């Protein structure tokens with residue numbers, strides 16, 4: 204079931220370097236939130252703090268709070284590996300397991316999560332997830348072929364199918380279309396639109412039009428200068444951010460005056 208995320212005064216460090224400072228925001232459930240801002244302002248770092256991937260980097264640490272439906276993500280009782288399997292992530296470059304078949308790719312997370320899957324159960328997960336990722340019709344006759352035999356756009360949708368196979372609460376996407384052609388991009392954007400009825404989606408994008416097309420809310424991050432931490436400048440409904448933003452810096456960025 205989709206969950207809301209509440210972030211309270213979050214600081215993100217790489218060793219002594221404060222990369223992101225003082226972020227507080229509420230990400231509503233079953234909606235798409237876009238993270239935008241100039242290179243280096245900490246969008247990916249922030250995204251990775253939402254499923255505890257940030258701390259996988261040696262020396263990286265977190266101060267502050269992230270709550271998912273009232274549960275603190277950084278509570279010592281939370282198992283980060285189990286949590287990462289519950290919060291799906293899709294990366295810039297499609298990364299299917301190259302030697303695994305299409306079906307096995309979809310099942311990879313479920314196999315890690317659970318006991319043995321029965322054949323019927325496995326087939327049901329494969330079909331449901333591939334349908335969910337708008338890929339079923341294109342691959343249903345070649346489920347045993349390697350994931351790497353698909354086109355780039357199909358591979359990215361396969362990765363989305365893999366992420367939703369475990370029915371995550373939240374789906375994090377880090378520039379999921381940046382390596383895709385316009386047609387594949389449009390398909391992934393359509394998919395994001397469909398998926399938001401079931402998932403809470405947070406997407407990092409450099410593409411302003413994409414943020415405007417796919418998201419309900421937009422968070423603009425900025426940094427005061429090189430070596431300074433990134434900060435959240437404003438978060439508002441996307442229509443407002445792109446028409447009458449609260450902050451001058453947001454307007455300047457959106458209209459291409461910097462970044």
Ligand SMILES: Nc1ncnc2c1ncn2[C@@H]1O[C@H](COP(=O)(O)OP(=O)(O)OP(=O)(O)O)[C@@H](O)[C@H]1O
Nearest residue numbers: 217220222240241242243244245246247248249260
């Ligand atoms: N593994 C790391 N070790 C040390 N510093 C890092 C690491 N990863 C990122 N940083 C630094 O943290 C800051 C934020 O980087 P991040 O990649 O989150 O920004 P971004 O907004 O996603 O950038 P881009 O739009 O270019 O992808 C940058 O100053 C970056 O150099």
